[in-house]
Amino acid sequence: MREDGDGPGGARGVGRRQVLGIGGAFGLMAAAGLSASAALARRPPVTGAELRSAVPLPPAFQVPLPVPRVLAPAGTSGGADRYEITQREATLEILPGVRTPMWTYEGTFPGPTIEARRGRPITVRHRNDLPVPTVVHLHGGRTPASSDGYPTDLVLPEGWPGTAHGSGHGSGHGSGHGGHGGHGHAQGSAHGSAHGMSDPRAAPTRLTHEYTFPMEQRPALLWYHDHRMDFTAPAIWRGLAGLQIVRDDAEDALGLPAGPRELPLMIADRAFAADGSLAYPSLDPSLRERPGVREPYLAGVLGDVILVNGAPWPMHEVDAARYRLRVLNASNARHYDLEAVGDDGRRLDLVQIGADQGLLAAPVTHRSLPVAPAERYDVIIDFSAVPVGGRVRVVNRLGSGRTRDVMAFRVARRAADDSRVPRVLSADLPQWRRSDAVRVREFSFRAGRMRGGHGWLIGGLPFDPARSDVTVRLGDVEVWRLVADVHHPVHLHLAGFRVLSRRGGPPLPHDAGLKDTISLRPAESAEIITRFDGYRGRYLFHCHNAEHEDMGMMANLEVI
Template identity: 75%
Template sequence: MPEDFAPSPSGPDPSGPSPSGPRPPGLTRRQILGIGGAFGLLTTAGLASAAALARRPAATGAELRSTAALPPPFRTPLPLPAVLKPVATDGTADRYEITQREASAEILPGLRTRLWTYGGTFPGPTIESRRGRPVTVTHRNELPVPTVVHLHGGRTPAASDGYPTDLVLPAAWPDPAAGPDAHAMAGMPAMARDTQGMADPRAVTSRLTRDYTFPNDQRPALLWYHDHRMDFTAPAIWRGLAGLHIVRDDTEDSLGLPAGPRELPLMITDRAFTADGSLHYPSLDPTLRERPGVREPYLAGVLGDVILVNGAPWPVHETDAARHRLRLLNASNARHYALEAVTDDGRRLDLVQIGSDQGLLATPVTHRTLPMAPAERHDVVIDFAPVPTGGLVRIVNRLGTGRTRDVMAFRVARPAADDSRIPPVLATDLPDWRRQDAARVRDFSFRAGRMNGGHGWLIGGKPFDPARTDVTVGLGDTEVWRLVADVHHPVHLHLTGFRVLTRGGRPPLPHDAGLKDTVSLRPGESAEIITRFDGYRGRYLFHCHNAEHEDMGMMANLEVV
């Protein structure tokens, strides 16, 4: 077992939290590798100097600049993703069908943008499900490359979790069983092969269609589904392969939270566009067939200069002067946000957080500024009652500059009665995992390094290899994991949620409350998380959800036995 994956004794970590600041220009390759070298020294020295790295700016990545004419903010109405209807249903389960296909949409006014979509729309259609009621989704791949679907945040059996080599092949794609050359053509680049030059021996591929079954045996929460193909996740999500999946239950429904038209799912992303409206992305291989990765200036992550909410640029939503529940998802590849709600006269409205990645908090937490890393979800309530009719409330990103400082706006159109409420106790079913119950403590480093003679992003000093088992845990075991980063790394754990125990040896931050599945590590920062692996046996993943980092090696295998 590699040293960085090994169990170790627990102890405090002296690194401190990093201050937020304006988004800087992208880090250069030399700076990234320099940070990685410095981080190696820090791990050797027990992180005694981690606070120095923690002062690095609060962003990782380089920004693409659009050449298309961009619209003014707050003119485009906010679209809401359609809710998908089941093709079959009975007393115990529902079945859905989604076709993955190319489509064209008017994202920027007067221009058409080619997208890769779930069901012809971006975002894809929303699946509304009930706790404990299984859902099977048949995905049909009519795109020009293989795909994989992962339900992010799902408590899912391994066969349906969307392992990166469990490909759904297009109809005309070469057969992976035909030999090494066909493996490369089947979405298994040379960097993905094991030491014998073969692709993942455990991969389960299918031709054209695949059924994914989600038991929904989990707390009600906002989940999302997206492509997870090995080495090509980032450009596939950038092209549009993302959608929402909401799990509900009767207990949550009875709380009196804002509902119906006052509950808004908001998928926040950033993109860049060429002059003809095409999506701009710096792929080394624009066909996404053989060569993974991005051009050198964007190795740390790709940022766009257009902020989209539900696929619309800087939209506006007309609303009542009442409480609204905002189901927020940061579906950006690499961009971080620090969200605020600001009125015309400069006042900041409270963002009352009621839920996190894995569902409702125990009690509400009030924020004025709410940070969000890629893949994180926050469930918040905003009360528009104090805003005068006709007033504008802007949702801004304090980490953005120029156009990326604005996200969207709400126009308060009319007074309204409001019988919703925010209960002082939201949930009583959060797990009570205790440090003393942990079977073991493990250390994991997330840092830049060398991979196959080039740049990579590594966990425990190693790039991802689907043929290697990195961590083995027992079904039902409770573990504490200590994570430490060189630059920003939002770390996502498949299958199970976790609680954040500490950041830099100190208590977790207010937005760490509740049950998480993604934790945002800031530069030079460490965090401890605790979880129980009580879902299913099989092969799962943990990885950085900066999608470019993920594609360049920052994933590891987790085997539950």
């Protein structure tokens, strides 16, 4: 096995040793580095501070569960589908009787769902009619680098100051300028001068960008969201998130619950100001110049309203039958530990059939299921033993007060059910072995000082788009050891991975399958194994606590 960082360096003459290690620089972390240490010292799953809504909140389990509409292709040709999405402001009724201005994909929250088939390419043309630059990342997508939504590959709105390079359709190969420089270029204007950085490889476009997704990947629940550098957290909070589902014939043939008995559930917390708008503690509410949040919220922003598919604590009528629940935690920082509880107090099994990157080899049964920000779980729940009229509440064991409730199901009728949960779900999971790895790398995810302020660091360094952090060879298998101070959900772009160990022991039951996000618990180390295949180019790995991400907890990954 080669030593850490033995591979070639990245672009711009960066040296050969690319490892972000666990070194002595971390005297910087901890309480001295963050006056938000009180927030960090809370019980482990609560990383952040909670905003309190200033409007009356509705009772739980009265609003019907919405199901996001499926977006129809704008055109089909040559075995590929083409979609068009406009990012625009809209005023929506999230709380009953309350009007809330939001930033949206196609005027809805969540945005419309895209249904894709494995091996059938799609293009999505995004038009930015919002007042600030945006970037779209397909989370979980095996995507060419030019369409992965790198944080400086901005789509600039009409009239935004600066010059965008590249075509109006966003080929992703324009030269671009700026970064965090704030010197009048497209990127500098986008990010202000808080960090004083530039990115010579940025590829901004004006008004539109066409993202290409080959869909050469396993069937899975993916999601798309804004990924603009320094401003990802408030942009997602304002509504820039939607689902994308990849399907294939093999999964269709399994006999899993389908049609109205397959429900996507995007769970997200929010808080509301007195005027009905979304409350969020941005230092610059215009999201134009100064990134970051007020000091009490440096560890993450939590809301006091739990939304599912954009509705507060909704209720959904079901048959007495099996249902497939495709769960996404789209919260900025809130963790959930979900359980399904009947009126009689009995817990229903949550039978996990899939993870972030698709089906497991075989089902895993849970009584409760921890879900970190950006994680997805595909679960079967069987309502057949619940009496007609009975209710099953989905609760968050990590919540308190109103945030303990998530949603509820009411069994409306007896019904035939020909669905099944096969013992073998998938035979195409990669079987990488530790002995296949050409190198082992170590990364620490910790709080620290960042250019004179508070930040969140990987290997002691805050994100810099102009720096090459890790270089890997296309096709190489690597083992990564990840170490956390507090709770960090770590997301790897491009490549799915398997969890090898936690704290030197075996993975946890919910670690099964192929993942792209792992929830590191406080003071925990974990090992993951992956093969970097698919595409060459510049990608990212980062914490998906969105406030941590905006405050430096990202690193560059160059696939060569």
